Amino acid sequence: MAAAKKAVRKKGKKVASKKKASVSAKLQIGKDVWPLERDVLFRPDRMKYVRKLIKQEGCVFCSAAKEAPTFETLCVFKTKHSMVVINKFPYNSGHLLVLPQRHCGDLLKLSDDEFADLQNTIRMTMKCLMDVYDPGGINVGLNHGAVAGAGIPDHLHYHVIPRWSGDLNFFPLIAETKVLVESLEQTYEKLWSNLKKYE
Numbered sequence: 560m561a562a563a564k565k566a567v568r569k570k571g572k573k574v575a576s577k578k579k580a581s582v583s584a585k586l587q588i589g590k591d592v593w594p595l596e597r598d599v600l601f602r603p604d605r606m607k608y609v610r611k612l613i614k615q616e617g618c619v620f621c622s623a624a625k626e627a628p629t630f631e632t633l634c635v636f637k638t639k640h641s642m643v644v645i646n647k648f649p650y651n652s653g654h655l656l657v658l659p660q661r662h663c664g665d666l667l668k669l670s671d672d673e674f675a676d677l678q679n680t681i682r683m684t685m686k687c688l689m690d691v692y693d694p695g696g697i698n699v700g701l702n703h704g705a706v707a708g709a710g711i712p713d714h715l716h717y718h719v720i721p722r723w724s725g726d727l728n729f730f731p732l733i734a735e736t737k738v739l740v741e742s743l744e745q746t747y748e749k750l751w752s753n754l755k756k757y758e
């Protein structure tokens with residue numbers, strides 16, 4: 560019995576190390592960077608957690624838009640029509656959201672002033688991230704609509720994510736866990752004191 564258990568354990572170990580080897584073999588620096596093709600693990604059972612995360616009273620961005628920037632709302636900076644918010648579930652340290660202050664889920668329905676202000680705010684956010692974090696690159700992306708992957712589809716938000724070579728290790732792939740080097744508080748403090756310099 561004990562021997563049989565040992566054999567099963569041994570077999571399990573072998574499979575695990577094989578898996579690990581194949582995962583690390585796939586991760587070649589510069590090749591696994593969005594939006595290039597990547598392996599996808601489909602987990603429809605995760606939807607209940609995603610729904611739970613986005614289910615809340617009112618729009619979280621509109622609540623932040625009503626107040627002056629504070630760490631509680633994660634809004635770190637405001638312009639005339641736009642604002643910069645720290646992503647609560649960051650992909651990388653310095654992962655920001657840039658969005659219009661007005662509740663609007665359709666980019667085509669923004670006024671010219673709102674659109675221009677939004678684009679300028681994205682640009683100043685990028686400049687600030689380059690200086691503060693010195694990344695190798697930045698992902699700037701908009702998921703337009705729920706089917707395109709927007710978590711809060713009724714309120715537009717661009718993702719602006721600093722990227723470093725090799726920052727996609729095997730953790731997010733196999734454990735749905737991302738290791739970050741700084742807390743949200745530290746990110747907030749760094750960006751709050753710097754963003755205004757770039758307006």
Ligand SMILES: [Zn+2]
Nearest residue numbers: 618621662714
């Ligand atoms: Zn809103």
